[in-house]
Amino acid sequence: MKKILMTILLALPLVAFASGSEKACGTIDCDPFKPDLHDKESLQRGSKYFVNYCMGCHSLAFMRYERMADDLDIPHEVAQQNLNFSGGNVGDLMKIAAPIKEQKKWFGAAPPDLTLVARARGVEWLYTYLRNFYQDEKRPYGVNNRVFKDVGMPHAMLELQGMAVCAPGPVHAENGGIKRDPLTREEVLFDPQTGVALNPCGRLNIEKAGALNGDQFDQAVSDLVNFLAYAGEPSALKRQRMGVYALFFVSLFFVVAWLLNREYWKDVH
Numbered sequence: 001m002k003k004i005l006m007t008i009l010l011a012l013p014l015v016a017f018a019s020g021s022e023k024a025c026g027t028i029d030c031d032p033f034k035p036d037l038h039d040k041e042s043l044q045r046g047s048k049y050f051v052n053y054c055m056g057c058h059s060l061a062f063m064r065y066e067r068m069a070d071d072l073d074i075p076h077e078v079a080q081q082n083l084n085f086s087g088g089n090v091g092d093l094m095k096i097a098a099p100i101k102e103q104k105k106w107f108g109a110a111p112p113d114l115t116l117v118a119r120a121r122g123v124e125w126l127y128t129y130l131r132n133f134y135q136d137e138k139r140p141y142g143v144n145n146r147v148f149k150d151v152g153m154p155h156a157m158l159e160l161q162g163m164a165v166c167a168p169g170p171v172h173a174e175n176g177g178i179k180r181d182p183l184t185r186e187e188v189l190f191d192p193q194t195g196v197a198l199n200p201c202g203r204l205n206i207e208k209a210g211a212l213n214g215d216q217f218d219q220a221v222s223d224l225v226n227f228l229a230y231a232g233e234p235s236a237l238k239r240q241r242m243g244v245y246a247l248f249f250v251s252l253f254f255v256v257a258w259l260l261n262r263e264y265w266k267d268v269h
Ligand code: HEC
Pocket: 050, 053, 054, 055, 056, 057, 058, 107, 109, 110, 111, 112, 114, 117, 121, 126, 129, 130, 150, 151, 152, 153, 154, 156, 157, 224
């Protein structure tokens, strides 16, 4: 009986952990995302999106162009021509020239270095964040974000996605989607058919189409987040390969050890 109790007690945190895996991203649920570091083409496209749409403001200060090119199977000349706009060397770090102080003045907050952002924020957060900018005329750049409220960053991929506009939709299950003051309850929207509370920005509709359709844009953001996941841990692929070699060696050694053991004990028995 004691044993059963102990088992249950020990297992409880595991259950709690498993049921809490549905993560919240700001006012909405995170969209699921799994990086695929073996997909070199996706990583190559991601690097292209990064240097074209993000590097105007963000650095990737712990990564060198050369390392990136080698890891992603991009020839150095191609990388220098298409990915390195600094005019510098292929061995340079992927830093931008804009001074942080000035950037702070322009945006209200300095754009952080993104080398480790996939590890700090998580890939699902990034994937959801980059797809949830919406029109908000009250903000300096005319956009807000459902994951990062009042973010200082403009919608960098506006020309690809087009402008998304809020429409009433389901409230996020966990925190109600919007902060509700009991005194201002009339501000909460309800679905007349189901009586379920609606978030005034529960859904995003693309009103002005961009260069890509919805699926294509999701794919572009997947590639970009995949690339950021790689940048956060460039040795992940090599480490996995080493792991396979190590396991192979251990199994081989097991056979040798077993044969040797049998040899030693042969005369004793
Ligand atoms: C015009 C400048 C600009 C461009 C271009 C830009 N960003 Fe930003 N970004 C910012 C600023 C400024 C912030 C800080 C916002 C804040 O803290 O309010 C930011 C914040 C972020 C954050 C949040 C970081 C954190 O953990 O707080 C992420 C992630 C991010 N940017 C990713 C990107 C990606 C990916 C791209 C390319 C598609 C991009 N940004 C393009 C200016 C920019």
